[in-house]
Amino acid sequence: MRATCSVDGQYFSSSSGPDTIRQRFDRLAAAAGLSRITFHDLRHSYATGALKAGVSAKVVSDRFGHANVGFFLQTYAHVLGSDDREAAEQAASFLIGDGWDLAGEGAAEDDETI
DSSP states (O other): OOEEEOTTSOEEETTTSSOOHHHHHHHHHHHTTOOOOOHHHHHHHHHHHHHHTTOOHHHHHHHHTOSOHHHHHHHHHHHHHTTHHHHHHHHHHHHHOTTEETTTTEEOTTOOOO
């Protein structure tokens, strides 16, 4: 038997009170026509989405309660792998300026200051 907490902080057993969070989530997801997904899957979905949106791996790792960002990065490195070119372009833009072409052609043709 699980103990559940109500909104006002009162405890009751799951057999005597409202649905557990899991049961309520499952019911709402089914009503919305969604496939069944576990809370752990939601956690992975959030992490992947946050990283793709540009949220720092350190910030996401901290939000997950990991003591070390290294564990998080080992788990989600595949998400960041496709961002390698974008990272190189951002670094080049910061260091060299917007006139640099990473395709190997050098400075932009309209930039006569170089």
